[in-house]
Amino acid sequence: MTFAAVLARSRPGEIGVRDTTSAFTWEQVDEWLRPTVNALQALDLGPAGRVAVLAWNSAQTLLGYVACTLAGASAVAVNSHLTVPETAYILEDSGARAVLCDDRTAGVACAAARAAGITTVVAWGERPLPDGVTAWHDWALDTGEPRTDLAPRRTLVYTSGTTGRPKGVELPYTSWVGGDTIDVHLQRLTENRMIPFGRHLVVGPMYHSGPLTSTRLLAGGAPVTVLGKFDAQTLLQVIERDRIGSSIMVPTHFQRLLALPEEIRAAADLSSLRYVLQVGAKCPAPVKRAMIDWFGPIVWESYGASEVGTTCMISAAEWLERPGSVGRAVPPFEAYIRGDDGTPATPDTEGPLWFRDTSGHGITYITGARSGTDFTLGEIGRMDADGYVWITDRQSDMVVSGGVNIYPAEVESALIQNPAIGDVACFGLPDEEMGETLVALVVAADPGHPPTRAEIEQHGRSLLAGYKIPKRMYLVDALPRTAVGKLDKRAMKAIPADGTVAITPLDPEVSTAR
The missing domain is CATH 3.40.50.980 (Rossmann fold)
Structure with a gap:
């Protein structure tokens, strides 16, 4: 059984799982x-x-x-x-x-x-x-x-x-x-802290760790509604129809909800909501404040990664007192800003954000690669005397667009296989809706016959998922490099707005935006 x-x-008769087209008791x-x-x-x-x-x-x-x-x-x-x-x-x-x-x-x-x-x-x-x-x-x-x-x-x-x-x-x-048997495992799942909130709504794609929380909630006895492709107005209608109690969202979801006409937002019945967890990326402060004003003190934020889960957590009340913070470290993690000598820096010092896993697990990939008990998620931050953390920058080149991680190196290695491209570099730029957007600087192999955007996209989609294709593309004569020949990412990020550098936008969106 x-x-x-x-x-x-x-x-009897309760809908255990439903989506936009089907429902299962x-x-x-x-x-x-x-x-x-x-x-x-x-x-x-x-x-x-x-x-x-x-x-x-x-x-x-x-x-x-x-x-x-x-x-x-x-x-x-x-x-x-x-x-x-x-x-x-x-x-x-x-x-x-x-x-x-x-x-x-x-x-x-x-x-x-x-x-x-x-x-x-x-x-x-x-x-x-x-x-x-x-x-x-x-x-x-x-x-x-x-x-x-x-x-x-x-x-x-x-x-x-x-x-x-x-x-x-x-x-x-x-x-x-855990648990030695599936029976024991299922019994422990019934103790999940989100079960009492009632029906859970899956908003993001289920191959991400956040939405996968729904599998544990369902097995623990919470009914679940699954959204297909995200639509802000549909989300509000589903919350009202199904009396949703909890959900997990990313900042892009927040921004699209806030973009709805005021009359639609005001008419939405959100009284059943008891817990909304924001994950995926740092949320712009104005967006977060607007969501708390709308949804109320039920909006929490989790900072972490798929490899380790939640490392920091903050409630709405705490966030309003410390705008922009991602909260304090949660057990078994301890957060610290790592100084130049490798030891924890003094409060309010900006530097690499590190964590210590006091359980001893750290990050372990199936390849056998391990982080040890101390690890970083590749971001720069600061921490106050009370242990609250703010994310201020990122050490790595990773681009987080709509809560999805995109690695420029992977995209570059795919695009350079196009014979019409002589050199290419990708990086992220701030984007109001998506958090960041991926940008590509392209050097033509033959300047007299440069590739078109359509050609680059067609080639890229044969090797990459669509979301990894750069949203903005520019033709440049050469990529900026440092004195030792390394790509100068800081200089590259300034090129789209630098009127002194000869560039050619490869898409209408960028052309009209400039």
Whole structure:
């Protein structure tokens, strides 16, 4: 008997999971999970027990992740925007033995699985499926009671870490309740502090660690609504319709909500909301203040990373007293600003922000690379005498656009393969809506026949997910470099606004904005 069968008895008729087109009562959740779990447990998943999930947000996608948990498998969260080569790399690197997908991602999943030597690809949905992909209803057939005495496994997500090459990292111990068996694991999930808030709303894509919180909440007994593509007005309507109690959002979601007409915002019934957690990137202070004014003191902020979970936390009340802060370190972490000699600096000193994991875990990737107990997330900050942290800059070149990490080095290595490009450099610039936007400076291989934006995009999309394609592109005669030949990123960031440097915008947006 799955947890959903138990809930079906105590809450008959309640919708356990729903999305924009379908709804599952707890009884139907149980009927979907039982055969899926049995089918997964019947597979040879190897020593790591990994199953990749490559699908867009839907009720079935959420259930697919939960089925992996109940089967004692490790779900590998794969970005649904990735190309076949990008996906194949993750499948091979993770050691996944099977792929769960939907009818929209089945083509990429099938091709990537073939490249990675995986033969089991299963998809849900109604659209025709390519050869080599099995329909879920033809695969999940055993409706018996699955085993619950197996050990649970942590979900695996991919993050670029401190380099542009994706690295697999398991769900951090701060988010992992453990347990020797699935039964014990499920019991511990019912103690999640967000369960009492009621129905949870998934806003972001489920291959990110924040939205994946929903899998633990559902397994712990909280009903969940899954949004598909983000739409601010739809979000407000769903909160009212489903009496949403909690959600996790990024600053871009806040900005798009605030951009709605005042009459739509004023008419929205948000009285059911009890907890909204902002994650993903530092939120502009005016945006954060406006959201607290609108939503009330229920807006919290979590600062951290997929590798370690939450390292700092701040409530709305604390933030109003210390605008811009990301809060104080939460156990088992201790925060400090690292001085030039490697020791903690005095309060209010700006410098590299570091953390110490007092549990001893630190960051460990599946490759075996480890950070040790002391680590940095690559940002500059300051900390006051009371331990509150402010993020002031970033050490690395990583660009955070709409809460998504983009590494310029990865994009550069893909674009330079275009024979029309002689040199290229990418970097981030501030963007009011997205936080940052990726910019590319392009040097033509043949100045007499420079590449067009369409040519660059077409080439880039064959190697990169669409969100990694630079939103702004400029043609330049040469890239600025330091005296020792290194790219001068500081100088590059000034070029788009520097009237003394000859550049040619490759997109109308930039051309009209200048």
